[in-house]
Every structure is written in structure tokens, then in C-alpha cells.
Amino acid sequence: MLPNSGAPHRAGSRGGLLASELALVFRRRRTWAMLLALGAVPVLIALAVRLTSGPPAGRGPAFLDRVAGNGLFVALVGMLVSIPLFLPLTVAVVAGDTIAGEAGNGTLRYLLLAPASRARLLLIKYAAAAAFCVAATAMVALCGVGIGLLLFPAGPVALLSGDTIPLGESFLRLGLVTAYAAVSLLGLAAVGLFVSTLTDVPVGAMAATAVLSVAAQIMGQLPQLDWLHPWLFTEHWMGFADLLRQPVLWDSFGENAALQAGYVLLFGGLAWARFATKDILS
Amino acid sequence: MSAASPEGDLAIHTHRLTKAFGQRKVVHGLDLAVPYGSVFGFLGPNGSGKTTTIRMLLGLAAPTSGSITVLGRPMPSAALEVLPGVGALVEGPAFYPFLSGRANLMRLDAANRRADPATRARRVDRALDTVGLGRAARLAVHAYSLGMKQRLGIANALAVRHQLLVLDEPTNGLDPQGTREVRSLIASLAGQGTTVFVSSHLLGEIEQMCTHAAVMSAGNRVAQGTLAELRSGGAGRVRVNTPDGPAARAVLAGLGLAPEDGAGAGTLAEGGDDAVVRAPLAAGAPEPERIVAALVDAGVRVRGFAVERPSLEERFVELTGEGFDVAQ
CATH class of the missing domain: 3.40.50.300 (P-loop containing nucleotide triphosphate hydrolases)
Structure with missing residues (x-):
């Protein structure tokens, strides 16, 4: 559904501000354009594999050579390809827009005059950005599963540990990978929220957030910055392989979640420190 | 206030x-x-x-x-x-x-x-x-x-x-x-x-x-x-219509008022030979009726007399300045 084309939609007729905020984010044409672009990633991968003979084993993204044998791997490869750039880019747009978008639009002052307390507004804005992180990763996974099952055979999946798990459990593992990717983006969303409190120009906040996610990944590649790596919010982004072992190794999931929680607390705190006393002059 | x-x-x-x-x-x-x-x-x-x-x-x-x-x-x-x-x-x-x-x-x-x-x-x-x-x-x-x-x-x-x-x-x-x-x-x-x-x-x-x-x-x-x-709040003014402009100005000045100079002051009103003399009513000025009495006593032919109160607009301009430039 693409709203905004004809009849304007309604936001939150009975619910509270959170419901209204979710409706605002998820009924926006821009959000759906981003989600559709994310959904196109696994579709393109699947089509590329289907229409060619497939790459020789060991080349291209990990697991790409397994796609032709099992459609579920489309979702996995799609996630792997989207994590470094596509997913953070869309999250940067949503998170950078949170406060700066309202400020640029002038609606921030009316929300505060309603009154919504600044703390509540910040929390709700973050909650909606976090919901987008979940929706974005789910979109990649769902589109991947859909197109994979359509174009390729499905069946038990051979794991990295060599064990084979039945199809039902494979869906569960894919869900875990999706959750892992969504959690990975929560820190970035908090960074975006903070950047968004610094400016009244949403595009600036979005760009700055996107640049930070790329910069963190580049720093993660430099061996000279080894000491810094454990503190980068991008450090565990590609580390979901442990979820594909039998039994599941939860260590990387836990480390990633703790790191992201730290970022949420730190940048959420910074956003609050900035926003609580900011003069709203927009 | x-x-x-x-x-x-x-x-x-x-x-x-x-x-x-x-x-x-x-x-x-x-x-x-x-x-x-x-x-x-x-x-x-x-x-x-x-x-x-x-x-x-x-x-x-x-x-x-x-x-x-x-x-x-x-x-x-x-x-x-x-x-x-x-x-x-x-x-x-x-x-x-x-x-x-x-x-x-x-x-x-x-x-x-x-x-x-x-x-x-x-x-x-x-x-x-x-x-x-x-x-x-x-x-x-x-x-x-x-x-x-x-x-x-x-x-x-x-x-x-x-x-x-x-x-x-x-x-x-x-x-x-x-x-x-x-x-x-x-x-x-x-x-x-x-x-x-x-x-x-x-x-x-x-x-x-x-x-x-x-x-x-x-x-x-x-x-x-x-x-x-x-x-x-704004100071009022007295307006005197008279053919005897200079005499009226002298009387007003004698009462401690300061008749206005420049354009409009002491000039001829349209359609007659009356001059219009205006003077601001500062605080402590005599009551209007005493001004009229003084003018008449001095032989000034008073053909019109009024106390003009400023409109709110005049007050506004008076208070905020006339210029078009945005104040900084």
C-alpha cells in the first residue's frame, strides 16, 4: 500500500502518541520505498542465481553457492549483503529524521505544547526507529524466504557445524539471524537519534548518521585501530555465524546485544542531555 | 499605567x-x-x-x-x-x-x-x-x-x-x-x-x-x-484655528506651552484665512478652558479650538519609532 498518493490517511484515532508515531513512520511513502528497496535485494540475488548457472563455490558473498540447492539461503545472503550499507542507510534516514524532521517541519513545537514531555517524545521517537530496524530486517528475511521458496527447492539445511537441521528449525534459525541484525542496528538508531537532536535539518542528521556507520566499519577494517574495535557499534554486525551452528552459540549474540545496549544508553543519554534543555526555535 | x-x-x-x-x-x-x-x-x-x-x-x-x-x-x-x-x-x-x-x-x-x-x-x-x-x-x-x-x-x-x-x-x-x-x-x-x-x-x-x-x-x-x-498615555495637543496666528502663538508661549514650528504650524487652513496653531499639552499645562480664556482675553479671534488626543496608531509609532527597518 502506498499512502499519500490519493486520500490522506489517518493517524492514531484512538491510540496514544506511540501508535500515532508508528502510523506516521509506517504509513509514509518514504518508509515503504525504503522497505521495498530492501525487499528487492534478496529478489535480485535469487534472480541472478536462477538466471545464471551460479558462481563457482567460494566466490561472491558467503552462502551464495548454497542458494541454488536451498531457497532459504536467499534470505541469509540477502541479509549478509544488506547489513554493511543498505540496512544502516535506511535506519539512518529514519533515526536522523526523528527529532530534526519534526523541528524542520515546525511540528516539534506543537508536540511539546500539546504537551508531550521531552523525555516521552524522545522515547517514543526511539521506539519507532527501533520498530523500523525490526521491520527492515524482517523485510529482507521475508522477501528472501518468499523468492527463495518460489525459485529454488527447500529442504533440510546443512549448518556450518556440519549438522543438518529440518526445515522448520531452519526458519527458527533464520528468525534468530534476523533478530541479530535488528539488534545490531539499535545502536546506530540511538546515534541517529542523538545527531537528530543537534540540528533542525533532517537531511543533515540522516547523512551524518549514515557517514558514521560507514566510518565505523572502515575503522573496524584498520588493524592499527585494534584497541578501538571492541567499542565500535559495527564490530559484531557480520558475526551471526554462531547462530548457524549446532548447538547455537549465544556468545556473539550476547556480546552484540550488550554492545548495542551500551550505545543505546550512551547516545540515548546524550540525546536526552541535549534535548531536555534545548531551546526550540524552529 | x-x-x-x-x-x-x-x-x-x-x-x-x-x-x-x-x-x-x-x-x-x-x-x-x-x-x-x-x-x-x-x-x-x-x-x-x-x-x-x-x-x-x-x-x-x-x-x-x-x-x-x-x-x-x-x-x-x-x-x-x-x-x-x-x-x-x-x-x-x-x-x-x-x-x-x-x-x-x-x-x-x-x-x-x-x-x-x-x-x-x-x-x-x-x-x-x-x-x-x-x-x-x-x-x-x-x-x-x-x-x-x-x-x-x-x-x-x-x-x-x-x-x-x-x-x-x-x-x-x-x-x-x-x-x-x-x-x-x-x-x-x-x-x-x-x-x-x-x-x-x-x-x-x-x-x-x-x-x-x-x-x-x-x-x-x-x-x-x-x-x-x-x-x-500620549500627550494631547491643543489646536487653535485663528486669523491671528502670531498673537496666538505668543499667548500659548506665555502659558508655558511650546507651539509647534515647521510644516502645518501657523499655516493657512484651506478655504479660509485662518491659521492653525498647535501646541503639545505637556504635563502641568493649564486646563484647556483656561487656555481659551487666555486667548480670548488677549484679543485672539478664536474660530476653532480642540484638544487632540493621539490615536492608538500615533501612540504606537511614537512608542516604537517610525522607521521601516527591522529593529535589531
Whole structure:
């Protein structure tokens, strides 16, 4: 559904501000354009594999050579390809827009005059950005599963540990990978929220957030910055392989979640420190 | 000007309110006293600090120094208790262009925790009808004209019944009918006991709807009081129509008045040989009847005599300066 084309939609007729905020984010044409672009990633991968003979084993993204044998791997490869750039880019747009978008639009002052307390507004804005992180990763996974099952055979999946798990459990593992990717983006969303409190120009906040996610990944590649790596919010982004072992190794999931929680607390705190006393002059 | 009232009678009270952005003082030592039940005009040229003051009154910006009390509570510290009682239009309306007018109001109402969600739709629809937007309610705001957005902004301030309305330039962008509707709306709200604080740079607007006013100039409050007090605040002038211009001037000067020179002073009025002599009535000047008596005693042929009171507009220009440049 693409709203905004004809009849304007309604936001939150009975619910509270959170419901209204979710409706605002998820009924926006821009959000759906981003989600559709994310959904196109696994579709393109699947089509590329289907229409060619497939790459020789060991080349291209990990697991790409397994796609032709099992459609579920489309979702996995799609996630792997989207994590470094596509997913953070869309999250940067949503998170950078949170406060700066309202400020640029002038609606921030009316929300505060309603009154919504600044703390509540910040929390709700973050909650909606976090919901987008979940929706974005789910979109990649769902589109991947859909197109994979359509174009390729499905069946038990051979794991990295060599064990084979039945199809039902494979869906569960894919869900875990999706959750892992969504959690990975929560820190970035908090960074975006903070950047968004610094400016009244949403595009600036979005760009700055996107640049930070790329910069963190580049720093993660430099061996000279080894000491810094454990503190980068991008450090565990590609580390979901442990979820594909039998039994599941939860260590990387836990480390990633703790790191992201730290970022949420730190940048959420910074956003609050900035926003609580900011003069709203927009 | 009106004597300082006890705080309990004031919907808005500021004491030495000052706001500086860096070195630039935008509002300087402002004392405002807005009585409950008044329609208070906040007047001043562009750039005189009106909107900055309103932002501080509503807790959007923190004062650099000074104190603010709104509805009996300190701002901005008690903002969450005070603001549910305040409807506001600040620096023009602002809405999500891709949402309908109605959806915009529903969202802002949802942001207010004290607003009852069960009556939300009914209250919003009623507010939209009040400002004449009932039929455009489901149109996306990007299709609204400036005046329609302005009406929607006013509707937003009306969705909940408020004790105090703060309206910053409420008739901006409105057509003459819209302007008149806003005026009658404000009058009817005031009739129901709502205190209305309305800023404007349009004098006529203030003159037609306000009971009280304050005048700002370059961040300073230069006058405050009831409209009658403001009108009488300016010095009056006596005007004498007489064929004996020089003699009249001499008599006026003898009474301690200072007859005006220059254009218009002592010149011939149209259609006759009468000169018009004007002199300001400074404080301590003799009563008008004594001036007339003195003129007649001195043999001046007085053919016309009047005490001219300045219009509010003249007072406004007198207080804020004549220049067209935005004050800095």
C-alpha cells in the first residue's frame, strides 16, 4: 500500500502518541520505498542465481553457492549483503529524521505544547526507529524466504557445524539471524537519534548518521585501530555465524546485544542531555 | 499605567524576563502582567521580541534571566502541568503535509496525555467546524492554502477547552472574512472566560479586539495597560484655528506651552484665512478652558479650538519609532 498518493490517511484515532508515531513512520511513502528497496535485494540475488548457472563455490558473498540447492539461503545472503550499507542507510534516514524532521517541519513545537514531555517524545521517537530496524530486517528475511521458496527447492539445511537441521528449525534459525541484525542496528538508531537532536535539518542528521556507520566499519577494517574495535557499534554486525551452528552459540549474540545496549544508553543519554534543555526555535 | 496586581489575578506574569542569543539581547527585562479574563494584545514591530517572548512563556525556550508565571505556576519548570491549560499558535501553523488536517489534529491531541481519547474524534471535528474547515478536514495539508493552515492552527488550539490561549499573529494570511471570524471567535472565547494573549504587528487588530495591551520595541516593553490607558498615555495637543496666528502663538508661549514650528504650524487652513496653531499639552499645562480664556482675553479671534488626543496608531509609532527597518 502506498499512502499519500490519493486520500490522506489517518493517524492514531484512538491510540496514544506511540501508535500515532508508528502510523506516521509506517504509513509514509518514504518508509515503504525504503522497505521495498530492501525487499528487492534478496529478489535480485535469487534472480541472478536462477538466471545464471551460479558462481563457482567460494566466490561472491558467503552462502551464495548454497542458494541454488536451498531457497532459504536467499534470505541469509540477502541479509549478509544488506547489513554493511543498505540496512544502516535506511535506519539512518529514519533515526536522523526523528527529532530534526519534526523541528524542520515546525511540528516539534506543537508536540511539546500539546504537551508531550521531552523525555516521552524522545522515547517514543526511539521506539519507532527501533520498530523500523525490526521491520527492515524482517523485510529482507521475508522477501528472501518468499523468492527463495518460489525459485529454488527447500529442504533440510546443512549448518556450518556440519549438522543438518529440518526445515522448520531452519526458519527458527533464520528468525534468530534476523533478530541479530535488528539488534545490531539499535545502536546506530540511538546515534541517529542523538545527531537528530543537534540540528533542525533532517537531511543533515540522516547523512551524518549514515557517514558514521560507514566510518565505523572502515575503522573496524584498520588493524592499527585494534584497541578501538571492541567499542565500535559495527564490530559484531557480520558475526551471526554462531547462530548457524549446532548447538547455537549465544556468545556473539550476547556480546552484540550488550554492545548495542551500551550505545543505546550512551547516545540515548546524550540525546536526552541535549534535548531536555534545548531551546526550540524552529 | 495599571498598578501592579497581586499575582493571583494574573494569567501570565513575567518579571525582568531577559533572553540573549550570544551577545544579542532579544528580550530585555520584560515585565508583563496579563490579567485573567483579559484579551491581551502583544504589540510590536517585526523583530521586537514578541515571538521569542511567547516561546519563553510556553517553555519552548529557557529565559536567560528573570521569571515567568503562567496560570499560577512557574515556567518552564512546571510546563507539563501548565501547558494542558494553554492552547497555542506559535510563529505560524506547522503540520505534516502528507497527513490530512484532521489526522494532524488527532496526532497532536494524542500527544496530550490529559486529552480524553474517547472524545478525541468529536472534539477535533468540532474544532474543525468552528474554524470552517469541516469540509476540508480530510484533505491533505499540502493542498491547504496559507489561510486554511492558519485556520487549522487555530483549530488545534481549540480542540481542548483551555484557560489561556496564546495566539501569535493569528490572522496572518487570512482573508478579510477569516480575519473577522477570528476576531469574533476570540470575542466569544473571551466571553466564556478564556484569557487570550494575542500578538500582532497589526494595530487595528489589537484595537478592535483587545482589552489590554503591551507594546514592545527592540526587546523592551515600552507600554502596558488597558487600551484606554494606552490611548491617554500620549500627550494631547491643543489646536487653535485663528486669523491671528502670531498673537496666538505668543499667548500659548506665555502659558508655558511650546507651539509647534515647521510644516502645518501657523499655516493657512484651506478655504479660509485662518491659521492653525498647535501646541503639545505637556504635563502641568493649564486646563484647556483656561487656555481659551487666555486667548480670548488677549484679543485672539478664536474660530476653532480642540484638544487632540493621539490615536492608538500615533501612540504606537511614537512608542516604537517610525522607521521601516527591522529593529535589531
